[in-house]
Amino acid sequence: MSHAPVVPDLSALARIRGVRAVLLTSLDDALTIASSSHVDVDVDALAAFATALCRRAHQAAAVGALGAVRVVALEAAAGRLLAAARGRLLLVVLAERDTSPGMIRLALTRALEGLA
Amino acid sequence: MPDEIARLSEAMARDPGGMAWVALADALRRARQLPAAERTALRGLARHPYHADGHDALARIAADAGDLGRARDEWEMTLRLDARHVGALLGMGWIALAGGDRATATRWWEGAQALAPTDARVLAAGRQFAAAPVAAAVPTPARHPLTRGAQDIFASLEDEGAHAALLVDDAGFVIAGRATGAAGVDHAHALGAELSGLTADVERARLQLQLGAWERLLVECEDGTMALAPAASDCITVIATPAGTPSGLPRLLVERARRRANGWLEAL
16 A cells, blocks of 8 residues: 655755755744755745745735635746645645746646656 | 924933934824824834834824734834733734724734723724724725726636736725635735735845845645735735645736736726
8 A cells, every 4th residue: 555755855946957955844833844945045044034024925825816826936036946735734845937837836736746 | 293293302302312203203193294104113123123112103193104914014013022912902803803804803902901991092903993983994095096997907817727817006005906716706905915014024024134135925725826916006916826736827927917006007
């Protein structure tokens, strides 16, 4: 008998060219559940700020009657932050600016699809 | 009041690492010396970033300065640090009342009242919340003059697939555009107020994660996508598209909205 994994395999995301960090956190407490990152990335800070951003995005989406938030993507001059939610779990990717957002988005949603 | 400020200033001079800065910041606020109050609070919070009363003091200063978005951020931070902070609970109530939401304001007040039923601040707020003319408290876009054409700058974007397009200032006030929901209700002002908090979180994230200047924020949801982009004069442009819109379209539309907003702002 096989079970769906509780924690997604982060390695496929971490191998995408330009990805600096991948982590799984909880929207409830912003604590890191699993991560794979470059040494210069503070994963706890990444989890905290990504969670805060997604919580606020959820509030704005509620006011805008847009339903549950699936993906949040911040594009900036020196990098990108993408986060995808499933239930109370949040999968976060920090990447270089020239990384394909479409590629990361696809990998993010696929990684969450197999979760329990 | 000047005596109190002088006394607290002396206390700070004697003990720079002490906590007199909280009372001093609040005394300066009450004396309407808001820039000095803000500097005092920010310097104190730089040394004590997890001090709930310090964030509460900064929230009051922001509220007195008319920056309700920042006030809410600081009161939310206060409540994260101390969920039983009566001042912050009342402050959140004031923010809700300023947005015309008396029901939410009352819920915040009830939270404060359950914790401190005899607190003079709670009793006074209860009377004021009950008497406040809600319609008069609804924020209006007073920061920027709405000139002729303000509601038309995003008009063609609706034909291109956007069901909401807004220009919002840094305090969350809507300057132009509209956001009409499925029931035909325009929730632009509520959305604008919410977005000021969202952009504050974007600023924090991009500073802490060293991402540089932000260009876009995309929020994909079950029933649509919202896209934000910074515009001139510390404003933001926002568009929303319905579910099923190709994922690249919101990025394109928000860029168009940003260009139109910047052109319109420059022409004011």
